[in-house]
Amino acid sequence: MRDLLALSMANPTEPRIDAALALYKQAGWELMGYTADDTLVGVLGIEVTDYGRGTIRHIAVDPAYRRRGIAATMIQLAMHNLRIQHLRAEAGADAVGFFRRLGCEVVSLGVGDDGVERFSCAWSPT
Ligand SMILES: CC(C)(COP(=O)(O)OP(=O)(O)OC[C@H]1O[C@@H](n2cnc3c(N)ncnc32)[C@H](O)[C@@H]1OP(=O)(O)O)[C@@H](O)C(=O)NCCC(=O)NCCS
Numbered sequence: 367m368r369d370l371l372a373l374s375m376a377n378p379t380e381p382r383i384d385a386a387l388a389l390y391k392q393a394g395w396e397l398m399g400y401t402a403d404d405t406l407v408g409v410l411g412i413e414v415t416d417y418g419r420g421t422i423r424h425i426a427v428d429p430a431y432r433r434r435g436i437a438a439t440m441i442q443l444a445m446h447n448l449r450i451q452h453l454r455a456e457a458g459a460d461a462v463g464f465f466r467r468l469g470c471e472v473v474s475l476g477v478g479d480d481g482v483e484r485f486s487c488a489w490s491p492t
Pocket of ligand 1: 373374424425432436439455456457458460462465468
């Protein structure tokens with residue numbers, strides 16, 4: 367779980383991973399895993415911010431298992447199980463294509479102090 371969570375973080379250090387894990391002890395924060403070949407290969411962390419609204423806080427799939435629909439399946443299952451109709455995420459350039467493919471509306475948030483461009487991704491039922 368820690369290794370997968372680290373893949374979803376910009377600058378993963380052990381204390382930052384501990385802090386990320388601690389977030390999921392709060393009410394409304396849900397951390398889910400996806401298993402294939404008896405191994406944990408995907409992780410999805412969502413904060414249910416309001417009734418029917420969720421924000422993806424962490425998402426990552428083991429590089430050996432990418433492009434098989436695992437992340438999309440995790441999101442679908444989470445939205446169903448947590449009764450989420452409106453989903454948000456903040457993504458870097460690497461992951462923004464994935465959120466576009468999901469049907470999210472993508473808006474640039476600009477380049478931060480770290481020189482990295484971030485994007486707001488939002489999905490609502492049409
Ligand atoms: C982003 C990530 C979670 C996607 O996981 P995945 O299991 O490979 O995604 P899926 O297979 O479910 O992809 C669903 C669709 O999005 C597309 N897609 C996936 N990753 C993509 C990418 N990086 N760029 C463009 N399109 C992408 C796929 O082609 C797929 O469409 P198709 O198979 O119908 O053609 C994975 O690449 C990852 O772990 N990245 C590193 C962590 C990260 O950046 N997390 C996001 C932080 S906000």
